[in-house]
Every structure is written in C-alpha cells, then in structure tokens.
Amino acid sequence: MAPIRVALIGLSSSAKTSWAAQGHLPYLLSPRGISRYTIVALLNSSAAAAEAAREYFTLPSSVKAYGNPDDLAADSDVDLVVCCTRVDTHGLTTGPSIRAGKAVYVEWPLVEDYKQAVVLTGDRRVDNSIIGLQGRVSPIVLKLKEILHSGRVGRVLSSDVRAYGNLLPNDTLPDGLSYFADRKVGGNPITIAYGHTVDYVHDVLGEFSSFQSRMQIQRPVVKIVDGDHSRPREMKSDVPDFLAIHGKLARGKAYVVDDATLSLTYRTGLQFKGTPGFIWTINGEKGEIMVTANGAYVHSDSYKDPIEIQIHDHDTDEVARVEWDWQDWQKDLPYRSRIVAELYERFAHWWGNGKPAGDLPEGEDWPRLHDAVARMKEFDELFQQYDAQKSG
Numbered sequence: 001m002a003p004i005r006v007a008l009i010g011l012s013s014s015a016k017t018s019w020a021a022q023g024h025l026p027y028l029l030s031p032r033g034i035s036r037y038t039i040v041a042l043l044n045s046s047a048a049a050a051e052a053a054r055e056y057f058t059l060p061s062s063v064k065a066y067g068n069p070d071d072l073a074a075d076s077d078v079d080l081v082v083c084c085t086r087v088d089t090h091g092l093t094t095g096p097s098i099r100a101g102k103a104v105y106v107e108w109p110l111v112e113d114y115k116q117a118v119v120l121t122g123d124r125r126v127d128n129s130i131i132g133l134q135g136r137v138s139p140i141v142l143k144l145k146e147i148l149h150s151g152r153v154g155r156v157l158s159s160d161v162r163a164y165g166n167l168l169p170n171d172t173l174p175d176g177l178s179y180f181a182d183r184k185v186g187g188n189p190i191t192i193a194y195g196h197t198v199d200y201v202h203d204v205l206g207e208f209s210s211f212q213s214r215m216q217i218q219r220p221v222v223k224i225v226d227g228d229h230s231r232p233r234e235m236k237s238d239v240p241d242f243l244a245i246h247g248k249l250a251r252g253k254a255y256v257v258d259d260a261t262l263s264l265t266y267r268t269g270l271q272f273k274g275t276p277g278f279i280w281t282i283n284g285e286k287g288e289i290m291v292t293a294n295g296a297y298v299h300s301d302s303y304k305d306p307i308e309i310q311i312h313d314h315d316t317d318e319v320a321r322v323e324w325d326w327q328d329w330q331k332d333l334p335y336r337s338r339i340v341a342e343l344y345e346r347f348a349h350w351w352g353n354g355k356p357a358g359d360l361p362e363g364e365d366w367p368r369l370h371d372a373v374a375r376m377k378e379f380d381e382l383f384q385q386y387d388a389q390k391s392g
Helices: 019-028 047-056 069-073 087-099 114-121 139-150 175-181 190-205 328-332 335-352 369-391
Strands: 004-009 037-043 064-066 080-083 103-107 129-132 156-165 172-174 208-216 221-225 233-236 242-249 256-268 278-284 287-293 308-313 318-322
Touching: 004 019, 004 069, 004 335, 019 335, 037 047, 037 069, 047 064, 064 069, 069 087, 080 087, 087 103, 087 114, 103 335, 103 369, 114 369, 129 335, 129 369, 139 190, 139 278, 139 287, 139 308, 156 190, 172 175, 175 221, 175 233, 190 242, 190 256, 190 278, 190 369, 208 369, 328 335
Parallel strands: 004 037, 004 080, 037 064, 080 103, 103 129, 156 256, 172 221
Antiparallel strands: 156 278, 208 242, 221 233, 242 256, 278 287, 287 308, 308 318
C-alpha cells in the first residue's frame, strides 16, 4: 500500500495547545507511521506560518505550506486532512476538504455545537473519516470489553463514574485557554474532558435511552494567568464546572441487562487530596469491576501514573487485579501519542483493505464523524436541560 498522504492543520511552533505536535507527530514520524503515512502539506493561519512550522519541526522542504483551506482542499496530492486547531475553527478549516471528498481526521469536539455538526457532515454517515474520540480504542476500554464479553462478572446491572478534570486548578485558566470560560466557543472542560469520558463509557455500555442531568457553575469568576502568573485578571465564566447525570441505558448490549442505570459525576478541578481523580465501577450479576486513575484522562494524559482495573468476585469475596498492557509498538511512542496512533492504525488497515462501507468488526472499527454528531446531539440535550433549569 502506498502511504496515505497527510495534511496537518494546526501544527505550529507557537500554538497555544500542543496536541498536534505531541499527540499526532510522534506516530506519523515513527518508522511504523512512516510505513503507512507521509506528511505532504501543512495548513496554518497563513502560508508563512505553515512554512515556519515546517522549518521548526524539520519537515522536508517538499511539504507544501498553505494558508487557505480552499487551496488545501483543491490539492489532489492530499488524501487525509488532519485538524488539530481550536474547535471553533474546525468547520472553516475542514469543510472545504469534506466537500471535496477528502478523508478527514478532526479532533474532538467536532465543531461548536450540534447544529454546526449537522451542517458540516450533512447529517450523514462519513466512513472516510476519523473523530478524535480515541478513548474508545484505549487499552483500558479494550480490556473492559474483553472482561464483559467473557461473562466474568455476569451481565451489567448498573455503572457509576466519578471524574475530575484535574489538569487545571479549581479557579484558574492559562491565558491560552481562556476560551474554556466562553461557552459559545464549544471547547471547555465539560465538552472535552467529560465529553471524552462519557463517549468511551457509552462505547462500552451503550447509549442512554433517556437521561436527567444537572449542571452548575460553582465558580462564576475565574482567574486568567499569563505564562509567569505575574498579571492575573478575572473573567466571568458561563461554562458549568460541575455535572451530575443519570439515565437508563438503551437495550442492545448482550452483556447489559435491560434498562440498566448509568450515572456520572464530573467536576472541573482537583479531587479530595489523596483520592483517585477517576473511579469507574461496573456492577454485574456476579461481580464488580472498578477502574481507578489519576484523573478524567483515560483517553490521553492519565498514563503517567498507574491505572488499575480490579474485580470483586461476589461468590469468593476476593478482589483480583486485572493486568493490561500496551501493544509492543505503542511502547516506543510517548503516552500522548499511543492511543491516537491506534486510530491511525485502524484507519490505515481499512484504507489498505479497499475502504469497505458500513460497520466493521469490533477490533477493527474506530470513531468517525457520524459518531461525533451522535455524541454532540447528546450534548445538545444536556445543555438544553441546563438552560431550562436556569430559567425555571
């Protein structure tokens, strides 16, 4: 298979977030990545900025530098457009390429809101795509599915998640992430950290058939700090920093009983000192699974500390630790790139096998743009409930 030709949007030496450089580039430039992909173009806010990024990351001079999304979309030498910019630029930068029929990989959240998601995708299935909800293919999620398929704990009766967005302090944002306090942008701890979490939980247990929620702004004013914290300023936030939700799971998963309950609690900021920043329990007929991690980042940043999976066997009353591991090739990559790399791997396998349409077997599938639209529809309902409660 000829390598898939990639254009990166948002790879920049001066970017306020470094996900393109830390999450994507390590795999794409690894020996394994190079055998499947080749970077042929960059798109930034200007051609000059793209040229600067090409030089900074020592990419070949043959890599094209674009400053206009329409020019990139017209480039017949690009197969896959990868977007790692702020969420409110996703539609503008990837829309032309989607309309041109190119494959796209868009980081989560897809766009600012559900309506924009429908506009971008035409509310249709988009097989030729990836959405950056990589938690679905994390080793923790894959191991949980394996346990549940095995019947070791019986069918799932209920599940509970408690997660803390503890990469940020309780009441402070860096200047480059001040938009986290501006709901209309669409990127904030609720849509990002909680969004990733609830997505892979649904992937394991199924979707809600109905849910009730409450969100709260606990800290309506947050401090915005620059790099050296020398001149903090205050900003009013309209983004909730606490969420509690519970609902009935839709029927369909063979290892989940009909009408099982799922509840989740998410809070931005630090958890109680000395306790895990993430606890997920899955209560089954014969036992219970518990996953613990340092925060709500099982999809990305939680792997610097141990993540544990334990099973309590109700018959023996014994608790056993379940071992999990990365694939050998993933261990050669930094943590932030390992799960992203699995998305690229599955997409390349599909591409090399002739790009079959429709659903794929478990173990080969990955989340795509139409999956993102479904998740954004859930968030639309979540925020509608919040707005109704505010006005009630």
